[in-house]
Amino acid sequence: MTQATHPRAGITLADVAAVSPALAHITQTAIVDDLWSRPGLAPRDRGVVTLAALVARNATIGLPHYANLALERGVTPGEISELLTHLAFYTGWSNAFSAVPFLQDVFRQRGIAADMLAPVAPALLPLDAAAETQRAAHVDAQFGAVFPGMVRNTTDLLFRDLWLRPGLAPRDRSLVTVSALIAAGQVAQIPYHLNRAMDNGLTREEAGEAVTHLAFYAGWPCAFSAMPVVQDVFATRSAA
Numbered sequence: 001m002t003q004a005t006h007p008r009a010g011i012t013l014a015d016v017a018a019v020s021p022a023l024a025h026i027t028q029t030a031i032v033d034d035l036w037s038r039p040g041l042a043p044r045d046r047g048v049v050t051l052a053a054l055v056a057r058n059a060t061i062g063l064p065h066y067a068n069l070a071l072e073r074g075v076t077p078g079e080i081s082e083l084l085t086h087l088a089f090y091t092g093w094s095n096a097f098s099a100v101p102f103l104q105d106v107f108r109q110r111g112i113a114a115d116m117l118a119p120v121a122p123a124l125l126p127l128d129a130a131a132e133t134q135r136a137a138h139v140d141a142q143f144g145a146v147f148p149g150m151v152r153n154t155t156d157l158l159f160r161d162l163w164l165r166p167g168l169a170p171r172d173r174s175l176v177t178v179s180a181l182i183a184a185g186q187v188a189q190i191p192y193h194l195n196r197a198m199d200n201g202l203t204r205e206e207a208g209e210a211v212t213h214l215a216f217y218a219g220w221p222c223a224f225s226a227m228p229v230v231q232d233v234f235a236t237r238s239a240a
Contacts, residue, residue, distance in 0.1 A: 010061055010064075011061070013027060013028060030216070031216055035212075035213060035216060038209065038212075040205050040206065040208065040209030040212070041206050041209040041210060041213060043073040043074070044070075044073045044074035044075055045172075045175060045206065045210075046073070046213055047066065047069055047070030047071075047073045047074070047075045048070065048075060048079075048083065048172060048175055048176060048179070049175065049176075049179045049210050049213050049214065049217075050062075050066045050069075050070070050213070050217055051063070051066055051067065051070055051075075051080065051083060052083065052087060052175075052176045052177075052179035052180045052183065053179055053180070053182075053183035053214055053217040053218050054066060054099075054217065055083075055084065055087045055091055055095055055096065055099050055180070056087065056090075056091040056095065056179070056180040056181075056183040056184045056218075057183050057184070057217075057218060058094075058095045058098050059217075060098055060099060060102050062217075063099055063102035063103060063106075064102055064105065064106055067080060067102070067103055067106040068106055068110075071106075071110065076116075077107060077110075077112045077116045077117055078116060078117055078118045078167055079118075079167065079168055079172070080103065081117040081118040081167065082118040082165060082167030082168045083168060083176055084096050084099060084100070084103065085118065085162070085165075085167075086162060086168065086173060086176055086177070087176065087180055089157070089158060089162060090176075090177055090180045090181070091180050091184060118165070118167035119167075122165060122166055122167065123166070124161070124164035124165060124166070125164045125165075125166055125170070126164075127160065127164060132155075132159055132160070135159065136151075136155050136159070139151055139154060139155075169200075170200040170201075171197065171200040171201040171202055173200075174193060174196050174197030174200045174202060175197060175202055175206075175210065177193045177196075177197070178190065178193050178194050178197050178202075178207070178210065179210060179214060181193060181226075182210075182211065182214050182218060182222055182223065182226040183214055183217065183218035183222060184222075185221075185222050185225060187225050187226055187229050190226060190229045190230065190233070191229060191232070191233050194207060194229075194230060194233045195233060195237070198233075198237065204234055207230060207234075208230070211223050211226055211227060211230060214226075
């Protein structure tokens with residue numbers, strides 16, 4: 001499928017070069033020619049990580065280009081649909097809604113129909129009842145007396161529904177979550193979700209390369225703020 005058939009974005013590298021030749025050059029050499037072909041993270045996963053970062057930061061100008069790129073790298077329409085549902089919880093409804101018209105245009109241009117998207121009420125994946133009971137009890141003991149609604153919604157909407165939806169594999173759902181947390185600068189939440197991601201199959205190399213990738217799409221400060229937290233998770237798991 002050609003770029004002419006599926007327009008990528010509101011600006012091109014030529015547009016960027018007209019304002020900042022250096023930025024256009026670095027974009028071409030560091031991102032187009034290098035970052036997306038680095039071996040530490042599969043191209044498909046880079047698509048997932050990038051979309052998560054763009055939604056988390058409400059950086060909608062990049063969505064047409066990167067949604068098309070993600071689809072061409074193996075991410076399915078249903079996975080993008082489910083990614084957006086997931087990110088509504090982890091980056092806010094407004095950010096998810098802001099992405100809708102841009103993704104809608106991509107889907108329309110590609111002839112992606114409703115039956116190719118994640119369904120409203122799929123058969124859920126099996127629940128790890130023991131682990132979920134332990135998680136819920138811990139959160140309730142910490143916060144239940146003051147935030148009962150938050151505790152209830154976290155259990156009922158997130159861990160007994162959202163995380164069990166099959167539209168994203170558990171490993172990919174974790175990757176989306178960790179990427180969004182890093183992009184949003186939410187480092188306090190990284191240890192729990194990175195451990196969950198690695199339990200779900202994300203490797204150390206992939207996690208480290210995701211941080212490198214996110215430096216370009218969320219900025220160096222977000223990546224550097226995440227790096228010691230990610231290292232601590234690695235060290236703790238190695239010592240266990």
